[in-house]
Amino acid sequence: MRLRIFTEPQQGADYDTLLTVAKAAEDLGFDAFFRSDHYLKMGDVSGLPGPTDAWITLAGLARDTSSIRLGTLMTAATFRHPGPLAISVAQVDAMSGGRVEFGLGAGWYEAEHTAYGLPYPTAARERFERYEEQLEIITGLWSTPVGETFDFTGRHYRLADSPALPKPVQSPRPPVLIGGTGPKRTPRLAATYADEYNVPFASVDDTSAAFERTRAAVRAAGRTAPMVYSAAQVVCAGRDDAEVARRAAAIGRDVDELRTNGLTGSAAEIVDRIGSFAEIGAERVYLQILDLSDLDHLEFIASEVAPQLG
Template sequence: MRLRIFTEPQQGADYDTLLAVAKAAEDLGFDAFFRSDHYLKMGDVDGLPGPTDAWITLAGLARETSRIRLGTLMTAATFRHPGPLAISVAQVDRMSGGRVEFGFGAGWYEAEHAAYGIPFPASARERFDRYEEQLDVITGLWSTPVGETFRYEGRHYRLAEGPALPKPMQAPRPPVLIGGTGLKRTPRLAAAHADEYNVPFCSVEDTAAAFGRTRDAVAASGRSEPMVYSAAQVLCCGRNDAEVARRAAAIGREVEELKANGLAGTPDEIVKKIGRFAEIGAERMYLQVLDLSDLDHLELVASEVAPRVG
């Protein structure tokens, strides 16, 4: 089981804070540093100093880290046109020496679109139609051989003999992550496009069911490439009950609720819960860290949890 750090900067974090967390995660041996892609806070927080852009952040981190993998859970298809997005991700992959992983979703948070003047298709069907075309375009641009051009005729996006440059450092492309718990379309898109399928913030039982639907879609598609299965869970670890309670309070959550819906408790409790995800086929856990000032939290997990689940 590989442990990855997952942050939510829209809740209130500047670049320097994210850099400190990413460097700590790298130094402590975590497999990857991921961040969300949102432009508006959620819930009862001030969100100061305001949002940071996911790919600008990752470009900076690409030059200030050396080993750790870097990615998004999940870049919103509604935020960017697919051609420029393919360029941005490819450039950051090169800037990092080939350490980028591209988590990509359809987009869902309507309020942030309104807040920053970003068009938001009213129907989920149209968002997924656009998302599917973007997947075709982005992966098509990356896979087009150097010296050839890429053409695409979709309902929402059309590309005319594009040079399909630059290429990512990783060949044939950075790993693509698709996530969610959709019953039909999400598993089908994952089977067609993804290297990794991620289930966020679900129980072990619901995660197992989602994994099963995607495994069925992979089998039905006839693909031969393996799929990596992963889960994301909020993290709240403490050496004792008092420390767990302190960390839960710091993020505005109740301990029992976190134990039911996340990875919360002592290292022993968290190792046991991660083991349940491993039993259903999860190979990676994304640990959602909400208090980005608490680097001791990362140190505790690195020393007391990671060696027992790796």
């Protein structure tokens, strides 16, 4: 089981804070550092000093770290045009020496679009149409051989005679992540385009059901390439009940609620809970860290939880 650190910078974090957490995660041996891609805070937090752009952040981290993998859960298809996004991700992959993983989602948070002047298709069908076209375009640009051109005509995007450059360092492309629990479209898109399928913030039973839907879609597509299955969960760990309660209070959550909806408690409790996800086929768990000032939390997980997972 690989443990990855997942942050939510829109809740309040500047680049230096994210760099500190990413370097700590790298030094402690975590597999990857991921961040959300949002431009507006959620809930009762200040959000100060304001949002940071996901791919600008990852470009900086690409140069300021050396070994940890870097990615997004999930970049919103509504934020960027697919051609320039393919260029940005390929460039960050090169800047990192081939350490980028590309999570792409349809986009869902209407308020952040309104706040920053981004068009937001209110119909879910249109958002998914755009999302699917972006997946086809981005992966198509990356896979087009050097010296050939890429063309695409869809309902929402058109590319003609694109040189499909630059290419990512990773071949044939950076890993593509698709997530969510949609019953039909998401499994089909994952089977078609993704290297990893992620289920965020769901129970073990609901995660298992989502995995099975995607496995069925993989079989129906006749796909032979392997799929990585993963889960994302908020984590609140501690050496004793007082430490767990302190960390829960710091992120404005109730311990009992976190025990139901996350990875919470002692090292043994968290190892047991992660084991339940491993039993249903999860190979990676993204640990959502909400208090980015608490580096001791990362150290505790690295020293007390990770060694028990094998």
